[in-house]
Amino acid sequence: MPDQPILLVHGGAWAIPDDAVEAHTFGVRSALLAGYALLERGATAVDAVEAAVAVLEDDEAFDAGRGSFLTRDGKVQLDALLMDGGVTGTMRAGGVACVERLRNPIHAARLVLEKSPHVYFVGRDAENFAAEHGMPLIDNADLVLDRERKRLAVAQHKERAGLPDRTFSGVQETDKEAPGLASHDTEYDASSHDTVGAVALDAGGNVAAATSTGGTLNKAPGRVGDSSLIGCGCYADNLSAAVSLTGWGEPIMKLVLGKWAVDRVLAGDAPDAAAEAAIAYLFRRLGGHGGIILLGPDGRYGLAHNTPRMAWGVCNQRGVQVGIKA
Numbered sequence: 002m003p004d005q006p007i008l009l010v011h012g013g014a015w016a017i018p019d020d021a022v023e024a025h026t027f028g029v030r031s032a033l034l035a036g037y038a039l040l041e042r043g044a045t046a047v048d049a050v051e052a053a054v055a056v057l058e059d060d061e062a063f064d065a066g067r068g069s070f071l072t073r074d075g076k077v078q079l080d081a082l083l084m085d086g087g088v089t090g091t092m093r094a095g096g097v098a099c100v101e102r103l104r105n106p107i108h109a110a111r112l113v114l115e116k117s118p119h120v121y122f123v124g125r126d127a128e129n130f131a132a133e134h135g136m137p138l139i140d141n142a143d144l145v146l147d148r149e150r151k152r153l154a155v156a157q158h159k160e161r162a163g164l165p166d167r168t169f170s171g172v173q174e175t176d177k178e179a180p181g182l183a184s185h186d187t188e189y190d191a192s193s194h195d196t197v198g199a200v201a202l203d204a205g206g207n208v209a210a211a212t213s214t215g216g217t218l219n220k221a222p223g224r225v226g227d228s229s230l231i232g233c234g235c236y237a238d239n240l241s242a243a244v245s246l247t248g249w250g251e252p253i254m255k256l257v258l259g260k261w262a263v264d265r266v267l268a269g270d271a272p273d274a275a276a277e278a279a280i281a282y283l284f285r286r287l288g289g290h291g292g293i294i295l296l297g298p299d300g301r302y303g304l305a306h307n308t309p310r311m312a313w314g315v316c317n318q319r320g321v322q323v324g325i326k327a
């Protein structure tokens with residue numbers, strides 16, 4: 002008997018500092034409780050991952066929705082994908098990218114999944130599609146926090162001065178060179194990955210996945226990362242597995258890493274082995290870093306990361322488990 006329903010959530014993988022751990026675990030727990038309550042009432046895996054991710058988008062601790070990292074011109078630009086592993090044998094997906102006026106892009110992704118013959122919309126037309134289906138359009142400024150303006154200023158200062166960002170490639174470079182910055186601020190840099198995601202298996206045996214992000218700090222306007230691209234930062238197929246990733250988007254995209262991971266499950270790997278293999282491959286092939294949650298239709302799951310920490314949680318009939326996996 003598969004372990005179902007089950008919901009897994011992540012809230013990014015990076016060097017989450019000690020003073021941010023509580024906010025991350027609180028957010029992950031809240032998302033699990035919201036999504037799992039739906040699953041217990043018989044809702045679908047798609048409903049559960051959408052609800053869980055919406056909670057994380059509403060939580061300013063994460064790089065999704067309000068409080069996201071800023072583009073180099075000081076705006077929030079959001080990407081999200083929702084994917085249904087196939088209730089009726091036809092996989093469904095809905096994605097949006099570069100949206101600036103939606104508080105919850107994952108709800109727009111749901112509208113695309115449900116209401117459109119297409120699977121992906123970008124920019125103004127994505128916003129207009131969402132508005133036509135009842136979502137309010139807000140000012141971009143409502144999504145921007147002072148905290149993020151300051152973080153952007155730090156990143157741009159370092160960029161102009163030719164100073165390195167911290168990396169996860171072995172040595173943790175320090176931020177000593179950034180003068181006049183409080184240590185708390187320097188903890189947050191371009192190596193922060195606070196993208197959020199969820200994967201679920203419902204009582205009907207269907208899997209779904211959702212990923213939502215503000216992308217990378219100081220990104221060029223119009224840049225789209227892995228998170229909302231099918232098979233990159235998110236994927237779900239009842240025949241293999243559901244997956245959500247976080248991390249440095251460009252290498253994840255080049256490797257189509259989400260699909261790579263679920264294909265390993267399809268080929269017979271256990272999800273925990275496939276998750277480890279995917280992150281090892283990301284680093285070995287392109288020096289990338291990030292984290293992954295992976296859930297098979299039999300209820301087995303895995304998570305892995307090659308960053309110092311990862312915010313994650315799982316909820317099933319045995320209860321809730323939340324951690325900062327180190």
Ligand code: ASP
Binds near residue numbers: 193214
């Ligand atoms: N993967 C995201 C992106 O590249 C960033 C992240 O996970 O924090 O857009």
